[in-house]
Amino acid sequence: MKAIPLSLPDVILFEPRVFADSRGFFFESFNQRVFEGAVGKPISFVQDNHSRSAKGVLRGLHYQIQSAQGKLVRVVEGEVYDVAVDLRRSSPTFGRWVGAHLSAENKHQLWIPEGFAHGFIVLSETAEFLYKTTDYYAPAHERCLAWDDPDVAIQWPWVGEPLLSDKDKVGKLLGDADLFD
Structure with a gap:
């Protein structure tokens, strides 16, 4: 598995080595040693989540201001454009975003x-x-950053209005959001 730091170096893309032939494929989707070596610290996962969404659905931009979650994400059917925004005030990349295409393919x-x-x-x-x-x-600590905040200026690969949940429709602008130190 190859670990590739992106333009926000704390956000890492993992590219597995896939063994495929006429029967199908096999790949190692997670290896604790490789993962921790790439992120540079011990990590424990406590919860697995699975969602299914239709074309044009935009979920996010979510975070928990307390009980903050690190997330290792992947797609097992279809394709998404996935985005992370740095909300750490003390970070040199504060307010910047990075995106990646994730797909079953x-x-x-x-x-x-x-x-x-x-x-x-x-x-x-x-x-x-x-x-x-x-x-x-932790729903009491969940927050939502506006997906279309002009100061963050995410370049979503989508034309028109995305389909949003009620909570995502009222995401806060970066200047008004609860932030991390």
């Missing part, structure tokens, strides 16, 4: 550490999205 995974908002838009007819988290879901 490319089998890539993205590590989004604590202190980042996370979201994705579905580019295929449907997508099934899996993510491991480093802390439990």
